[in-house]
Amino acid sequence: MTHYTPSGKVDTVRAIGAFLVAAAVVVVLSFAYNAINSWMPFIYLSALICLGYGIGVGILTRMVMSFGKFRNKTLGLAVAVALGLLAVYTAWMAYLAHVSSDMGHSFTYYLSWLAYGLEFKETFAFIGEINSVGLWTIGSGGSVSGIFLGVVWAIEAIIILGVAPFMVFSTTLPPFSESQDKFFDEVTLNNNFQSLLSGVEATSGLKDNALTYLKSIELSNGYPYSRVSVFTLPRDSEAYISVNRIRVDEKNNEVSVPVVEHLRISGMDAREVLDAYKGDKDKIGALLT
Numbered sequence: 001m002t003h004y005t006p007s008g009k010v011d012t013v014r015a016i017g018a019f020l021v022a023a024a025v026v027v028v029l030s031f032a033y034n035a036i037n038s039w040m041p042f043i044y045l046s047a048l049i050c051l052g053y054g055i056g057v058g059i060l061t062r063m064v065m066s067f068g069k070f071r072n073k074t075l076g077l078a079v080a081v082a083l084g085l086l087a088v089y090t091a092w093m094a095y096l097a098h099v100s101s102d103m104g105h106s107f108t109y110y111l112s113w114l115a116y117g118l119e120f121k122e123t124f125a126f127i128g129e130i131n132s133v134g135l136w137t138i139g140s141g142g143s144v145s146g147i148f149l150g151v152v153w154a155i156e157a158i159i160i161l162g163v164a165p166f167m168v169f170s171t172t173l174p175p176f177s178e179s180q181d182k183f184f185d186e187v188t189l190n191n192n193f194q195s196l197l198s199g200v201e202a203t204s205g206l207k208d209n210a211l212t213y214l215k216s217i218e219l220s221n222g223y224p225y226s227r228v229s230v231f232t233l234p235r236d237s238e239a240y241i242s243v244n245r246i247r248v249d250e251k252n253n254e255v256s257v258p259v260v261e262h263l264r265i266s267g268m269d270a271r272e273v274l275d276a277y278k279g280d281k282d283k284i285g286a287l288l289t
Helices: 012-039 043-067 073-100 107-116 120-133 146-169 199-208 210-215 267-276 283-288
Strands: 185-189 225-232 238-248 254-266 279-281
Touching: 012 043, 012 073, 012 107, 043 073, 043 146, 073 107, 073 120, 073 146, 120 146, 199 210, 199 238, 199 254, 210 267, 225 254, 225 267, 238 267, 254 267
Parallel strands: none
Antiparallel strands: 185 225, 185 279, 225 238, 238 254
């Protein structure tokens, strides 16, 4: 195999522990999410907060995958869905606790609703009552209720539930050393290289001799250019290298397009590249593993 292929394994003990911690964090975040929304007077900002919560669940999922040493994206998607469902449920319980009593701002009272909410018949009846009358308005209009309110609730749930799986699905699993039972250290070279359009040509050159090929590419000072990352571990005979083409879109935001992804090279070739070029290590990833 010329490129990295995940083994499909997971560190079960670490994964379960990380998931339980993430679940506890979701419980707290849902309380904070409802507290902010109950105070927020602008529905448009509430939509951004909802998106932010979905992203937060996605970040938690990635942390679980990193700490749990996931080499299986399908299981990562399952974690994302589970945390997303928990986020939707606990956010609803925080909301129902808030509107049901003056004690709604109490965290302890909210926790009691996490169990009470499992009485689905009573819970859905309460939600139905809220939907029929509505508890908030838009501008100077009347209360938002009925089908429109139901659509708003559905969109909110889709955002909270859907962002995390999308973040996992769009992520490429980083190389993992089965022999050392850890992720390879990722070092992104500080030098920007000539923009590469042909992945086949780049793969061939890097495979023959990574350092020689990189030296043959003129350094680039503007857009577009190529960014190179090396994945290596001490005492490991294998390493990996990736190349991404960096350009800017019409809004002047950087866009990264993979040209070569996790190409297998020798550990010696990787060390030669890192000796020749300075780079920055992914410190956040190192902390999580």
